[in-house]
Amino acid sequence: MNNPATQKAITKFLLHLHPPRVNKQAIKYTRTFGLGGIAALLFILLFISGMLLRFVYVPSVKGAYDSIQYLQQEVFFGQLLRNMHYWCGMLLVIVSFLHLIRVFYSNSIYHERRKNWLYGLLLMFLVIMSNFTGYLLPWDQLAYWAVTIMTNMLSYIPLIGDALASLVRGGSEVNEGTLLRFYHFHTGLLPLLMVFVMSIHFWLVRKAKGVTVADSTKTEMVKTHPELLYKEIVVALGLLLAILLSSMLVNAPLLDKANPLESPNPSKAPWYFMGFQELLLHLHPGIGIFIVPLLVIALFVYIPYIKGLEVNVGVWFNSPKGKAITVYSIIYALFITLLIIPGTEYFLKFQAWWPEAPILLTTGLLPLLLYMVPGAAFIAIVKIKLKANALELIMSVVSILLTSYLVMTLVGSLLRGEGMHLFA
Amino acid sequence: MSFIEKITRRRFIKRAILTIVSLELVYVFVKLLKKGGEQPQPTGLFDAGEVALFDKGKVYPFSSERFYLSRLKDGGFLALSTKCTHLGCAVQYKQKDDKFLCPCHASAFNRRGEVLAPPATRALDVLPITIANGRVWVNTNKPIKRSKHNRSQISYA
Numbered sequence: 001m002n003n004p005a006t007q008k009a010i011t012k013f014l015l016h017l018h019p020p021r022v023n024k025q026a027i028k029y030t031r032t033f034g035l036g037g038i039a040a041l042l043f044i045l046l047f048i049s050g051m052l053l054r055f056v057y058v059p060s061v062k063g064a065y066d067s068i069q070y071l072q073q074e075v076f077f078g079q080l081l082r083n084m085h086y087w088c089g090m091l092l093v094i095v096s097f098l099h100l101i102r103v104f105y106s107n108s109i110y111h112e113r114r115k116n117w118l119y120g121l122l123l124m125f126l127v128i129m130s131n132f133t134g135y136l137l138p139w140d141q142l143a144y145w146a147v148t149i150m151t152n153m154l155s156y157i158p159l160i161g162d163a164l165a166s167l168v169r170g171g172s173e174v175n176e177g178t179l180l181r182f183y184h185f186h187t188g189l190l191p192l193l194m195v196f197v198m199s200i201h202f203w204l205v206r207k208a209k210g211v212t213v214a215d216s217t218k219t220e221m222v223k224t225h226p227e228l229l230y231k232e233i234v235v236a237l238g239l240l241l242a243i244l245l246s247s248m249l250v251n252a253p254l255l256d257k258a259n260p261l262e263s264p265n266p267s268k269a270p271w272y273f274m275g276f277q278e279l280l281l282h283l284h285p286g287i288g289i290f291i292v293p294l295l296v297i298a299l300f301v302y303i304p305y306i307k308g309l310e311v312n313v314g315v316w317f318n319s320p321k322g323k324a325i326t327v328y329s330i331i332y333a334l335f336i337t338l339l340i341i342p343g344t345e346y347f348l349k350f351q352a353w354w355p356e357a358p359i360l361l362t363t364g365l366l367p368l369l370l371y372m373v374p375g376a377a378f379i380a381i382v383k384i385k386l387k388a389n390a391l392e393l394i395m396s397v398v399s400i401l402l403t404s405y406l407v408m409t410l411v412g413s414l415l416r417g418e419g420m421h422l423f424a
Numbered sequence: 425m426s427f428i429e430k431i432t433r434r435r436f437i438k439r440a441i442l443t444i445v446s447l448e449l450v451y452v453f454v455k456l457l458k459k460g461g462e463q464p465q466p467t468g469l470f471d472a473g474e475v476a477l478f479d480k481g482k483v484y485p486f487s488s489e490r491f492y493l494s495r496l497k498d499g500g501f502l503a504l505s506t507k508c509t510h511l512g513c514a515v516q517y518k519q520k521d522d523k524f525l526c527p528c529h530a531s532a533f534n535r536r537g538e539v540l541a542p543p544a545t546r547a548l549d550v551l552p553i554t555i556a557n558g559r560v561w562v563n564t565n566k567p568i569k570r571s572k573h574n575r576s577q578i579s580y581a
Contacts, residue, residue: 145528148511151512152511167457173512260490261487261514262487263513263526263528264527268528281530351542359545363545421530
């Protein structure tokens with residue numbers, strides 16, 4: 001490694017990804033937590049382990065489950081390979097989400113980074129789609145019913161819902177055609193698309209002159225090789241170690257072979273969709289599946305394009321006040337969500353009280369108002385009492401939404417048992 | 425409208441061609457997905473058995489055909505699909521409570537398929553029944569979606 005020619009080759013090769021010199025603040029670990037890099041490395045690990053899994057996996061109703069069992073029982077290190085692919089996939093969803101939160105709260109999505117925020121959202125979508133299409137492939141009870149639930153959710157989209165759901169499944173229910181097309185999306189189209197979008201994503205970071213820094217007046221530059229490179233290597237090795245350890249200790253789940261005649265009790269969507277499933281227990285599907293997600297996505301896309309925001313680019317939470325408002329919003333959202341979940345579960349049974357009223361009102365608008373009205377009141381208080389500006393209000397809204405989703409995900413995945421009852 | 429002024433003839437033609445080509449590709453892809461999933465449907469009706477076999481006021485499971493045959497108190501027949509109208513899980517009949525329960529989200533339906541407990545919003549789908557020569561025939565290929573139960577959906581011997 002200390003041979004000058006090797007050193008030069010490393011530096012030259014690095015220029016494809018990094019500039020020769022970087023701002024000293026930008027490579028401090030707590031600036032980015034290395035999340036983007038970890039996600040990219042996870043993608044590579046998934047690619048390699050996925051390629052190997054393809055040699056054993058058979059994408060058919062007859063062969064899928066047996067091939068997984070063969071992999072786990074007969075193939076040398078087969079179980080470990082599957083576990084690694086599983087854990088990398090799950091971790092990629094988490095890391096991508098954390099990356100999204102990091103760039104949002106450190107105000108790194110405005111001005112010249114706007115477009116990259118959109119590509120990032122697209123990547124987040126592709127990551128979730130990849131994970132979801134992979135979820136079906138083992139063809140066990142977990143996979144079959146999770147995908148049945150998710151594809152049926154699509155059918156609640158007005159007008160095109162039914163057609164879209166049948167298009168995704170290739171029929172009125174999950175069948176061999178669904179398995180085949182999910183397999184091809186998972187192992188062909190989606191990774192290919194992700195490589196393209198990732199290239200653009202990285203290139204736009206370079207174009208914006210690297211990651212944001214908290215104090216742009218300090219411009220002390222250091223050499224990428226070795227200053228940044230060594231940090232990257234340490235993070236990469238740590239990640240590899242963590243993946244290997246968790247793959248050795250915890251097996252990827254495999255239930256009984258899929259049986260379309262019997263839903264297990266309870267049947268749950270993949271954990272990152274459990275927030276939605278929880279929402280559906282309290283809200284009319286037309287609103288919970290279509291209107292709410294559409295509004296949230298529209299908000300996320302629109303945020304960097306809002307005019308007249310006073311942004312301190314690169315400063316966490318924009319200001320100490322912004323930080324306080326974010327903390328208050330998280331506490332508020334925790335409180336209200338944990339209040340409403342048992343509230344509508346046990347006490348406020350609008351539909352039972354007025355069985356004759358339209359269900360869009362009793363299970364849709366009323367619960368939605370129950371959530372929106374205190375939320376609006378909270379935002380108004382923050383605005384008046386703390387004199388928050390537009391950006392801080394946006395951070396407050398996003399914090400409330402994210403916290404609520406996380407709480408619903410946790411409640412749905414951990415606290416619900418048989419018959420989807422709380423604490424069953 | 426500044427963005428309209430920016431569109432020149434050349435740019436308009438370029439974009440029109442791009443749009444048409446992309447739409448063409450999307451169309452081909454969607455058609456491909458539709459074709460791929462089509463399964464040969466077994467034709468014909470399912471023979472559930474003789475009318476006299478079914479007691480009034482009881483529910484009979486035909487789980488391999490994915491329906492329940494419910495004979496009402498007045499002797500009318502209803503073939504209810506096991507597919508929950510909420511998100512497509514398989515409902516199960518609970519003898520003890522006399523209702524259909526969905527294991528996924530706890531929706532409940534009565535023996536006429538009407539919603540007893542949300543989150544389901546529609547009554548269970550019914551399968552068309554033909555009663556001929558004292559036997560009950562159920563068309564398992566054609567579930568009928570309905571928002572509410574009404575008497576015209578019941579078949580009498």
